[in-house]
Amino acid sequence: MPDITYRLPQERNLVTSLPGPRSSELATRRKRAVAAGVGSSAPVYAVDADGGVIVDVDGNSLIDLGSGIAVTSVGASNPQVAAAVAEQAAHLTHTCFMVTPYEGYIEVAERLNRLTPGDHEKRTVLFNSGAEAVENAVKIARLATGRQAVVAFDHAYHGRTNLTMALTAKSMPYKSNFGPFAPEIYRMPASYPYRDGLDGKVAAAEAIDRIEKQIGAGSLAAVIIEPIQGEGGFIVPARGFLPALADWCQANGVVFIADEIQTGFARTGSWFASNDEGIVPDLVTMAKGIAGGMPLAAVTGRADLLDAVHPGGLGGTYGGNPVACAAAIAALDYLESADLASRARHIEEIAKPMLRSLADETGVIGDIRGRGAMLAIEIVKPGTNEPDAVLTKEVATAVNAAGVVMLTCGTYGNIIRLLPPLVISDELLIEGLDVIGSVLKAKAGK
Template identity: 85%
Template sequence: MTAIVYRLAQERRLVTPLPGPKSLELAARRGKAVAAGVGSSAPVYAVDADGGVIVDVDGNSLIDLGSGIAVTGVGASNPEVAAAVADQAARLIHTCFMVTPYEGYIEVAERLNRLTPGDHEKRTVLFNSGAEAVENAVKVARLATGRQAVVAFDHAYHGRTNLTMALTAKAMPYKTNFGPFAPEIYRMPASYPYRDGLDGKEAAADAIDRIEKQIGASSVAALIIEPIQGEGGFIVPAPGFLPTIVDWAKQNGIVFIADEVQTGFARTGSWFASDDEGIVPDLITMAKGIAGGMPLAAVTGRADLLDAVHPGGLGGTYGGNPVACAAAIAAIDYMAAADLPARARHLEKLSRSYLEKLQADTGVIGDIRGRGAMIAIEIVKPGTKEPDAVLTKEVATATNNAGVVVLTCGTYGNIIRLLPPLVISHDLLMEGLEVLGSVLRNKAGHA
């Protein structure tokens, strides 16, 4: 197993209040130059990052429990990835694979065909973002089946483009006033064990019954779902939900699309969350952790589906850029050499152990859930399951201001999610959790 080597000191170090004076200067410049619709979670501006830390313009070192939203699993400046990027950029930055192809694209496709679940014949096509991958997976499913309807689920998040906004469940901030949206999108109940009280097969039967009655199985081109729902609140479906849905889809000629943009590439303790669920999707969408921070996305799946599309029907100017492909090859090699799936499982044990004690101490954590290095707490009002979005926001803001980067999510705005780099050290993770715990205890005591 490859040892993890750090370039920067792995420590939380605050030399100014957050945000510091240089971050405040940049915030003022930003207000005059950057569209107001672009938000940021932390109040600081980064200049360096490594392992589990982010260094800001004022010299503060923050503990990173966000990984750029599950992107920098191998670290934000992984030396193998950085070297591969530099080498490739010195030789070939762009030709467009659709004009003058190159080997890197092919090698990434070969690796994804091997890594993704199932031993069937596969094909891969590369894109720039998760939303772009989802759009193209839907295109493929519709063309291959000759059907139009697409089923998405409650609490889903699939992107910010027109079609992916239609697939996404939460209105604010993702959909409000941005319509009209793409047609023939239907939403069904997902499994949410903490709130629906159903076992997996019961929840699946409910969704299937509604699909058959409201749409008709013969009209459905595809079902798309995140094996663990990300922005929706790190919701892990009850055992049996996904296998039942997948079996029904296959019986009815419906393409099952697993959106693994956030869950993929060792994040959940396996290469893909579909592996944990024992399912083999027809198509898998990927991005985020695929290339160590470089923009790259992919759709991998059944050869008969992807090869059904006519030449020129899939692609894009920057999709599978040579530099991004070099980064992906280096990142995948590093994940395997360092056994980051095993490390994700270890991080889960550390996090759960601490969070269970915090749950008992505070009385405001209704649920602890997730898998691997993708763990969340659902914050509720004491003695109830009523979401407490106000307390959640206060805790996240105070934790960020104390030098630990955390993110919120959830349909009800009451989830704090933890997505540390998979290379974070034991001590740094524990310190980050302790800062979060101290803030939550303080805020819960005054709630």
């Protein structure tokens, strides 16, 4: 564990029931002002956060096991990031890189070119969000190859814009009634070891066979996949699946896009999840943990692909905003200097034995999976592998009410996912897991 001085007490401390009166008041105001389609996992409203805690408007201190969906890996108020943001904002908050460029954008690009897998010549372009990065990666692949078709996978999540909804697998709540969607998107079976039981190479061969029969390599611009699927259920593909896909893409001139938006920046115990099996993607999409909570995203990849796009074909008003770039440089510095990839692996070493013990005690955990600080348990009905979304929701509600911010996910709505800040203390992590364990045992009748 790096030597960290926390600004806030690192403790779970509930001074009111949740939600407290002030959060309840804000919830009432929210109903009159905010669109109903925007949901929230926890019933509290935050005013402060540091290390592994979030403080709400009523003064309650909650354990954070969500990191704002894998964003605040270096902490939600990392001192280096905060100082870099303040320094940059004091000089300029925006000029638009497409109008009067600035050094910060170039430095972030240089860093990403160095950190992403592979030692080939690379280029980077910056955007605002993960969905924007995915959209542009597809644009780049289509232009560079002169082909149109794109393959995505079962259980995939790539965003909420029109094209990325088409790439995303799950209908509710992401796609339902929002169509028609972008054309020339094809869905193939992914590797889901707990449910398909297939060897990685066998699963890849099935997907490749369908691609060749239903699309044809000559029509396919890109294959896009999350090295560990996020919203779909933190699904870790069987070993051999991803390398076989990447090899097939390389042999057929198809752009292999690794969506590392949730898995990137030390979250899985290495800089990128692709590193685990030595995969070198043609393009990598990134966001979330890149800038310590500031909005920033990127596409990094082969120079020939990105340079194939004509001047003006890539960009955006806010893409690579100077304040966000300053935050990214500070966050990347901290990730490296504090060796937070090792910290992610340490989190896994603490959490997995506790989760295995919980599985033995409750009989409702079908699978424990993930890497580093991206971990999940799959909740099923006892003695089966039938998903139990009802129990999962009940557990999540009770855990949040007990002062632990915890998220769920999964195609079947039955995954408890753990995404703690990489700077969380061991003690706080263990306490958060204990709360989850106590609630799950109570709800499972154990």
